[in-house]
Amino acid sequence: MELKPNIYYKTILQYREAELLFEALKLDIFSYLDEPTTLEEFLKSTNYDKENTKYFLSALLSCGYIEKNNLTYCNTKCSKLYLSKNSSKYIGKAILFREKLGSISNIGDKVKDNSLVQHDKLDFLELAEIVHDEMYVTGRVDDFNREIKQLFSDKYRNYKVLDLGGGSGVLSIEFIRNFPNSTAYVFETPEVACISKKIIEKNDMQDRIFVLEGDFNVDVIGDGYDLIIASGIFNFVNMDITKFICKLSDALVLNGYLLIIGSFFENEEYHKEHMLNWLKGYINGMKPAPKKSELKQSMQKANLSLKKRIKVGLFEGELRRKGW
Ligand SMILES: C[S@@+](CC[C@H](N)C(=O)[O-])C[C@H]1O[C@@H](n2cnc3c(N)ncnc32)[C@H](O)[C@@H]1O
Known part of the structure; x- marks a missing residue:
């Protein structure tokens, strides 16, 4: 031909x-x-x-x-x-931000010589603000709400929730909307924590949602959680993945849930959508997320059993429960 x-x-x-x-x-x-x-x-x-x-x-x-x-x-x-x-x-602002976030124009300079050019870093501060509306519009919030209502049956119980690298804090806000006597913690870097606090205060939830500032790789993340949300954070875990998952498992109560949202692959061949969106991040030093098989092994070692795979808006996720 x-x-x-x-x-x-x-x-x-x-x-x-x-x-x-x-x-x-x-x-x-x-x-x-x-x-x-x-x-x-x-x-x-x-x-x-x-x-x-x-x-x-x-x-x-x-x-x-x-x-x-x-x-x-x-x-x-x-x-x-x-x-x-x-x-x-309206998501026009989010579309323009995402264009800038992943733009690879002139990235070739850094492919030729990593030390020559400093490319702009991922702007998590702006991301947290922008993603807020987008999460509602793209169905992430609806999907999340549907899942938590299936997991937790007592509307008036005080569940304890941790949203690691929670950014905008939207998922914590929605959890409290559904379970108003619960308590949520958004764990964020000091840089982004101010935006999380601003959005939580705007929703008048500062008495139920608390922002913990730190680095989840090294700092204490608390314990006794009924649910830990780990959404879009695995590219930023720079400690041994099994140790990290064990850290999350230790922070859960028995039968507590871990919700993971992200892109995980079997081998080095990531699919097109992921590579095009995150090439800039990788070239600027972001680490690949663990492979599916590594994650599975770590989950087993951490005593976290797979409850189900889920779809959260445009993303894939899975729910794990502590205990077999
Ligand atoms: C891709 S965003 C995901 C935000 C949110 N969880 C979501 O799903 O929309 C990653 C978030 O993790 C936070 N983050 C990255 N490294 C971190 C660390 N070492 N400790 C705490 N937060 C971190 C970033 O500030 C950012 O808000």
Whole structure:
């Protein structure tokens, strides 16, 4: 069969389409197109340049982000829901942040010589703030709530929960919403702890959710927990994985639960989505998460039995229980 280079040109187009989306979000185009709007009406609201706006809207139309009917432009249902700032499910800011978070432009410099260039580090502070709304919109919160309601039956009991590297603290906040007499602890680095506290206070839960500042690799994490959440943190565990899992197990009560959320693989060949999103992190020194088989072995040694595998929003997870 004759080989053709078409896939490379397709990739360029996908890249352009992504660039178009980012520019449209920066221009906040979608917030003006919730209702059918003529070019003149759009220009009156935005004061943008007529000719160039017309081309730009044509490009958005060609990609299916907006629709056109006679002389009016309008968001598609999906764009109206997620890309217009008038929607409670707006995630435009999160999309722009994620683009920046994982951007690999010029990363080649660091591939050639690791010592030459200092690339910007992962900004966990901004991530914690941005991820807050995203967790609700992408279904993570709904999935989490469904699982905890199945695990814990007594709405009025005081369960004790630990959210390791909890960032925004959303999962702790949701736990307390479901079990209002419970107590939650968000364990975070001092750098991010201020954001966790801010979000907890905004939700008026500072008397039920406490922020513990430290490094989970070396510091004491407390004990007597009914549930420990370890979501998206395994790339930052720099101690022996079995010792770390045993540390979590020791902190649980017997029959307590460990909820793990993250990407774990069998071998070195990580899948495309993971590699594209985290290449920048790895090149800047982030460690790979443990392999599935390593994790399984560590769980066995730590007396944590698999209860079930779960899906949490866009992520994979598993629930373990202390004891067999
Ligand atoms: C990828 S984010 C995950 C945040 C949140 N758990 C979630 O699932 O959305 C990793 C979090 O772990 C925190 N973290 C990383 N290393 C840590 C450490 N050694 N001790 C405590 N927290 C840490 C970061 O500050 C960040 O908030």
